[in-house]
Amino acid sequence: MAERTVLLEHRGTPPVPARTGSLALGLLKTARPRQWVKNLLVTAAPAAAGQLFSRHALTQLALVFVLFTACAAAVYLINDARDAVADRAHPVKRHRPVAAGQVPVRVAYTVGGVLAVLGPALAAWLSSPVTAALLTAYLGMQLAYCVSLKHVLVVDLVVVTTGFLMRAMIGGLALGIPLSRWFLITTGFGALFMVSAKRYSEAVQMAGKAGATRALLTEYTTGYLRFVWQLAAGVSVLGYCLWALEGGGAPPTGVLPWRQLSMVAFILAVLRYAVFADRGTAGEPEDVVLRDRPLALIGLVWLAMYGLAVVNL
Structure with missing residues (x-):
């Protein structure tokens, strides 16, 4: 179907091309599936300790991978919802589902918020309090990055680096392996x-x-x-x-x-x-x-x- 243009009420704001694509597909795209490979770092600590291939380890690591992916998706959804207006003026980012109107801003905030709550809650229930605490810290740090820390020299490098380090740590913490x-x-x-x-x-x-x-x-x-x-x-x-x-x-x-x-x-x-x-x-x-x-x-x-x-x- 042809796209139609919906003008925002705010004067000077770039128009929003209303899309008729699947909402579910838009949410999935916003969750950045290509970035999920980074979450395989959860296996790093168990692999380093030689405790990767037990049934318990594989089950826990699969759970941690899913929970970390959900928390990362929450950050992407909230970030894209917050930056929707700015992204519409960008030649590449304007094609993101939230900026393009395929995923309403309110829906992105809602789904992101639900994932941000469910991730640590399920970790506390199915894994360990330490795993839940690390996921909560990751969410807090990444959301602070989206709001302001990405504009602070050096701190932006530290935050992104710490996100990788947390991925590598969480597998060991979930299995009680000393790092x-x-x-x-x-x-x-x-x-x-x-x-x-x-x-x-x-x-x-x-x-x-x-x-x-x-x-x-x-x-x-x-x-x-x-x-x-x-x-x-x-x-x-x-x-x-x-x-x-x-x-x-x-x-x-x-x-x-x-x-x-x-x-x-x-x-x-x-x-x-x-x-x-x-x-x-x-x-x-x-x-x-x-x-x-x-x-x-x-x-x-x-x-x-x-x-x-x-x-x-």
């Missing part, structure tokens, strides 16, 4: 490396086009963002190497010292990813990995070595 200091350091600074590399790439691509992307990028210099991703990459590599060498004085229990050998693959992966960061082409982390076969292969080799080190083969 290693090396795990937290490597994961946290690894996330900061990818987040700042993405920001650096955006800054490079928008050079001379102020206002074309996120406004805060005009406040950063490319030199500063380069410093951040280089620092984060270095600390992440250092943390991983300290973990790998922590038991270096003891004789290997497996066929080969996989723990130490995995350092080579990890460092190669960081160096390969840094190529795209340096070029200014490091977008979404999953896109970088999937489109570059050598990086994907290095990642698989590292995963195999890491797995062998965890199970002591």
Whole structure:
């Protein structure tokens, strides 16, 4: 059916193209299914502890994955509802379901609010109070980011990085697995490396086009963002190497010292990813990995070595 234009009452506000597409499909699209792959990080801590494949672990991790996805969807819905007017003036974001009128703003707020309440509540009932507390903290932090923190220098990088770290922590907390200091350091600074590399790439691509992307990028210099991703990459590599060498004085229990050998693959992966960061082409982390076969292969080799080190083969 042809689209019709509905003018808002507010003078100067871009018109809303009223769409007749499915409301359910619009809500699903607003929940960003492509971003759900990030929530697979909930398996990181159990995998690092070698406790991934028990029936209890898989059941709990599946539950945590669903609950984290619901909480992330709540944030996306509320964010898009809040930014609907601004998104209508953007050449790309105006096609988002809420901005385009496929999902009414009130419905986006309502569904987002329901998911934000249900996520932690179900976590407290079906998982643990600690899991519920972490989900609540994630929601509070992300909603604060949507409202104001995304406009604060450095804090915006910290909030996005912490969101990744929370994903990596929650699986271990749900299963009662102690989180290693090396795990937290490597994961946290690894996330900061990818987040700042993405920001650096955006800054490079928008050079001379102020206002074309996120406004805060005009406040950063490319030199500063380069410093951040280089620092984060270095600390992440250092943390991983300290973990790998922590038991270096003891004789290997497996066929080969996989723990130490995995350092080579990890460092190669960081160096390969840094190529795209340096070029200014490091977008979404999953896109970088999937489109570059050598990086994907290095990642698989590292995963195999890491797995062998965890199970002591």
